[in-house]
Amino acid sequence: MGTVNGSYKRLIKLVRETGILHSVAELLEWDQEVCMPAGGNAHRAEQMALLAGMVHEKITAPEIGELLAECEQAGFPAGGREEANVREIGRRYRKKTCLPVELVRELARVTANAHPVWVQARSSRDFSLFRPHLERIVALKREQAAAVGYESSPYDPLLDDYEPGETAGHLAGLFDGLAPALASLLSGIREAPRKPDSTLVRRRYPAEAQRKLGIEVSRAIGFDYERGRVDTVVHPFCLTVGPGDVRITTRYNERFFNEAFFGFMHETGHGLYEQGLVAEDFGLPAGESVSLGIHESQSRLWENAIGRGKPFWKFFFPRLAAAFPDALAGVSLDDWLLAINEVKPSFIRVEADEITYNLHIILRFQIERALIEGDLDVADLPDAWNGKFSEMFGLEVPDDSQGVLQDVHWSAGLFGYFPTYCLGNICAAQFFAAAREQIPGLESGLEAGEFAPLLEWLREKIHRRGMLLMPRELVRDVTGKELSVDCLLSYLAEKFGNLYGI
Structure with a gap:
């Protein structure tokens, strides 16, 4: 066992080094989004390509394979951190050794150059500017899928990068059960007797007051600003540079309250989640989030189940009214709750309500799956998008910026990423249902501004466990149930039934 322990320690040292290199790339990405001048794009693309190549070469080095073989042959106790590290390092090694380093570098280079073109195309509302870049990205992602290999769909190995163990077929089954139920609920809300006053969230909310309030609420629910910061960007995100350096971002709209406040809650x-990971395991699977779907469940739980729920606003509404006395004079708590939970089909995903958001994701899943499987050409993408959108939402897309160009993901090559947003909603509802059962007095505590019990429950059940379990195993372990859309549909029906009187 001594030899195996030595092999394991050497393996962990090498993998940690790749984690540190990756954190350098994260810092460069943050800089590009937050403060880099436009003139730096070309050089930044070269920096990112070089780092991507270095990480790939280190993680696919023959020595890694030799050390893995020794560790896998010896074995480690099931359910432990060592076993999780070896299992996940091995899974990644086998996937990445299938990829030529030049393909990895080319993807990094092409996507870095595509980003500013996507920004320009969206601003110009002209898909044709972005089309050649996206054609190249799709071709490279197909090449990636072919190199890794797959059983049923070339989309599966891309999806597996973000949601380990997930497949297009399983997702399609989940979404096929979700979409009709959402459409039925949406129809009932359209006919509901109660209607929100949408002007309440579109009064004037000064940006600086929004910033202070956002920091107040994020600190209240547990974000540690000694180990984190917030900045302003066009497209909000959260990024980790290191175990003591977690960076969230947001944007402000003085005529739309929801954008910054719920963006703060989401990020x-x-x-x-990032601050709750075990710091000593940074750079290792045991110190990483288990999947993007589980990660999204944490943001959606705080943004929607808590941030758009009545218990939270019983506590926070007086603070809101004090921060914006002119905008909220004479506004009742019930009117405010209905306004921030307005259900209305819209073009923009990031502005969508809790019900239609999932339809936005299902649309993107169907389209990007068709692109990767070769059933849809990039040239036909706008027409395909607009047609599906009209079917699902009953709206005609006015231009590309409000349609196919609205999201950054495809310019970054993130095919397989979109479904994790809907998985996040599904998991959030299932986790929140379990929390309500397992935490005594949870809702009365939320009404009093006591968020620590919920955060500690999430820390214990999810955050500190890193990748000890695979995503569906984690859901089963935490909730006692298989992954299902049932909790999400029950949550939405109860919540919006009460709000809209249906």
């Missing part, structure tokens, strides 16, 4: 949810 704080991501940040809490």
Whole structure:
């Protein structure tokens, strides 16, 4: 066992080094989004490509394979951190050794150059500017899928990068059960007797007051600003540079309250997960989030189940009214709750309500799966998008910026990423249902501004466990149930039934 322990320690040292290199790339990405001048794009693309190549070469080095073989042959106790590290390092090694380093570098280079073109195309509302870049990205992602290999769909190995163990077929089954139920609920809300006053969230909310309030609420629910910070960007995100450096971002709209406040809640949810990981395991699977779907469940739980729920606002509404006395004079708590939970089909995913958001994701899943499987050409993408959107939402897309160009993901090559958002909603509802059962007095505590019990429950059940379990195993372990859309549909029906009187 001594030899195996030595092999394991050497393996962990090498993998930690790749984690540190990856954190350097994260810092460069943050800089590009937050403060880099436009003139730096070309050089940044070269920096990112070089780092991507270095990480790939280190993680696929023959020595890694030799050390893995020794560790896998010896074995470690099931359910432990060592076993999780070896299992996940091995899974990644086998996937990445299938990829030529030049393909990895080319993907990094092409996507870095595509980003500013996507920004320009979206601003110009002209897909044709972005089309050649996306064609190249899709071709490279197909090449990646072919190199890794797959049983049923070339989309599966891309999805597996973000949601280990997930497949297009399983997702399609989940979404096929979700979409009709959402459409039925949406139809009932359209006919509901109660209607929200949408002007309440579109009064004037000064940006500086929004910033202070966002920091207040993120700190209240547990974000540690000694180990984190917040900045302003066009497209909000959360990013980790190191175990003591978690960065969230947001944007402000003085005529739309929801954008910054719930953006703060959302990104704080991501940040809490990152700050809850075991610092000593940074750079290792045992110190990483288990999947993007589980990560999204944390942001969605805090943003929606808590941040758009009545118990939270019983506590926080007086603070809100004090921060914006002109905008909220004479506004009742019930009117406010209905306004922030308005259900209305819209073009933009990030502005969508809790019900239609999932339809936005299902649309993107169907389209990007068709692109990767070769059933849809990039040239036909706008027409395919607009047609599906009209079917699902009953709206005609006015231009590309409000349609196919609205999201950054495809410019970054993130095929397989979108479904994790809907998985996040599904898991969030299942986790929240379990929390309500397992935490005594949870809702009365939320009404009193006591968020620590919920955060500690999430820390114990999810955050500190890193990748000790695979995503569906974790859901089963925490909730006692298989992954299902049932809790999400029950949550939405109860919540919006009460709000809209249906």
